[in-house]
Amino acid sequence: MTAISTYEYCIVGAGPGGLQLAYYLQKKGFDYVVLEASGAPGAFFSRFPRHRRLISINKTHTGIDDPDTNLRWDWNSLLCDDPELRFTRLTPEYFPSADVMVAYLQQFAEKFQLNVRYGWKVETIERDGDGFVVNSAAGTIRAAKLIVATGRIPRPLPDIPGIEHAETYADMPTDPQQFAGQRVLILGKGNSAMETAENLMETAAVIHLLSPSPVRLAWRTHYVGDVRAVNNNVLDTYQLKSQNTILDATLERIDRLNCGAFRAQFLYTHAEGERRAVTVDRILACIGFMWDPTVFAQMDEPPRASPCGRFPALTSAFESVNVKGLYFAGALQHVLDYRKSFSGFIHGFRYNAALLADILDRRAGGAVPAPQSLPNSWDGVLDAAMERVNTASSLFQQPGFLADIFAPGPNGDCLHYRDLTVDLFEDEVFAPGKPYLAVTMEYGDVGAHADPFNIHRFPTDGRRSAFIHPVMRLRRDGEIVAEHHIPEDLENQWRLPEQLDQAREFLGGLDAWRT
Template sequence: MNYLYLYAAIILAVIVLYSRRHVKKVETDKSQLRESIQGGMAEPPSLHPVFDPVRCIGSGSCATVCPEGAIGIVNGRGVLINASHCIGHGACLAACPHDAIKLVFGTEKRGIDIPHISGEFETNVPGIFIAGELGGMGLIRKAAEQGRQAINALRKRDGGQAEYDVVIVGCGPAGLSAGLSAMHHKLRYKLIEQEDSLGGTVYHYPRNKIAMTAPVVLDIVGTVKFGEVQKEKLLEFWLGVVEKTGLQISFHERMESIEKSGDGFVVQTNKGGYVTRSVLLSMGRRGTPRKLDVPGEDSPKVVYRLIDPEQYKGQSVLVVGGGDSALEAAIAIAEQDGTTVTLSYRSAAFSRVKPKNRTLLEQAEKAGRIQVLLNSGIKEILEKEVQLEQNGQLHTLANDAVIVCAGGLLPTPLLRKIGIDFETKFGTV
């Protein structure tokens, strides 16, 4: 009998601990949702989940697998508590045990433009194809499959004389898969990537987060039987594929325009122009980072998004921007040992940022971990210094790294100029 009392006490203790933890988590999620709404950050920027209130049972599996912490459980149902951080990779969709999630673009308040593409991923402009996130597919497996199918379709096109059969723009899952398919079919291809790394949106995932939840088929390589794999392992695998296959990638090359030329196109980049029969656009929806247009910005120490705060240990870092991404980057770096962090913003005050970030920044500034320079702007980036102007005065700061968080320029205007048709999605697939 004593054993029964003991077992009952243990079970009761477990229930009490679980209940307390659950209540605390629910309150945290509610608080996060309130902060997002109050800060004007409740509108997701890209592909994102919506939850069926009838099917959803609040299991929390979607929140557990979300790399960005964008999902929480409020009133017993899944909800985007941090919508601005959602990047639409779809792990939540695969994790939901009751099919209560669908991925959509846009909301009732904010529409998102999605290009019209055929079943073979060709736009209304013959010879220009779109695969992956830009065309509405953030899931890694499906984006890679789209890249493969698009190459299979465009290789059948008739065309005149051109330097290349296809120019592939963007080196995320769709672009990598397309490049391998181009090699497989012995096409003359050019694969360009505006950043210094492959992986596209995956490269910008937080460390150690799940990046893939289903197997994928790649030409030359075969079926890649990944189930759940961390970002670093997936990037390592892709780098190995590039090395083994000899896939040629031109990094730091940004597409600037596409013009019709005879039976094909001229793709103009910051490094030159390429005459091609077809173009496959496989870049993401983050767009081209907004530049400062100052001397020295092309330095390798200048980046446009924080990936790993630990890499800046012991360094003097300048963060530029006034949004949540800039504040969060400055705060995270300031927590590393031996760092000196300066946050520069061109306006007189931070607006449309989360109260939590504002509070953390104020605390870090008071503690001397971050120097905040409002009404300031970079004048020049030097090898070991950076020059800023603030209220008419020039400041020279020791500097090892610059992180620019000034948003991005979406490719939509460029694509419209080419003649590609778009449909504005308001919370639809």
């Protein structure tokens, strides 16, 4: 008979998302367990990225002493109270090896003695009344609340005739000498495709990159999931006519030729319906990642997926929209800010983990952190808000997603809530009908075809700022009543008198605050 263990909270997955949440649950004294299929934490990073270079930056020298502010340029560390346990202490590399991430996650789990059970590959998850039963060959876990932090897996191959001839990003060889002198077609134009092209540039004869949509460059979109400059050398070779090509097209079929090569036929996206074909020796599918819902197959009502199918559909509390008590952590939370902010990456979802732990604490009737009480004066609000936008890593790393919120208190004071989302605040925290001030940091709109290195600036008009800058919005019942953008600053420090005077004037005109 399989032994059954019972916990209040069960986290599936000991990657950075699962470990970060486990740290906060343990800090709160919660009864929890983490189940990990492999024999060590961070199994994803032991395999991906395939060419072993992370694109999350690791800036060890900032010239700044404040540890929270330094996390603005440390995209790999998990949050904790131990200043020695920072990723930046393991390597000085700006783009470090994924092997360092594996070592770091092992250190993190061991340092805090997190309750992780290794070798527990979850096979099925079932409902058990209001709770869950998690089944594995290693045993069975019953939990009142379940948090899935399994990250994402490579997307399956599309249904295209002949696609079985493609090698996948997960299984293709990474030794560039195996492609020497060959013509290679790479399906995809994201970072996995670009890193693969980068690896093959010295050995492959020709590289074609193909997908229906144009390349999206992170330095244009300000979205770190788009193609990073460290991976985009192949774009230079295309524009300078060095044999490699970038194709905006839909692959229609692949045929194997008698000589052993492949003929790939495609339809151009914006070329008056033109069709072409290329003959290649290898086809590599580097088409991105998605969530894996297969463990829920036995549930009568499995969690719904988002419209794009890449994520679970979540409420503002990171809970499944249709399965009560089922939460998601880590990269799977990115459905709430997909392509808008950074919850799909460690430097984003580490802050979401702290918020999720507070949500679970609140729902269990615990003592969640109370908001700070401030004098109900605009000077006090401005001082607190500007201190946060100048130093906090959370607002900087989750632009437009996490907010500091200032709301009228019950005793004529002002309550300062840190690191909430506006949706969660309106759904679960604040009484409807009352106004409140939300302070975020956000990028402006560069424009679809603008050159981000050649933008005319308007130094006194923050609404026209293209780079990251603070935004203040007075909101009521989901509506924006008033809005002020503090103009972007060269060094992301908003301390100049003219910046503060503009914000003070805006705040002073918010009569709705006290109604």
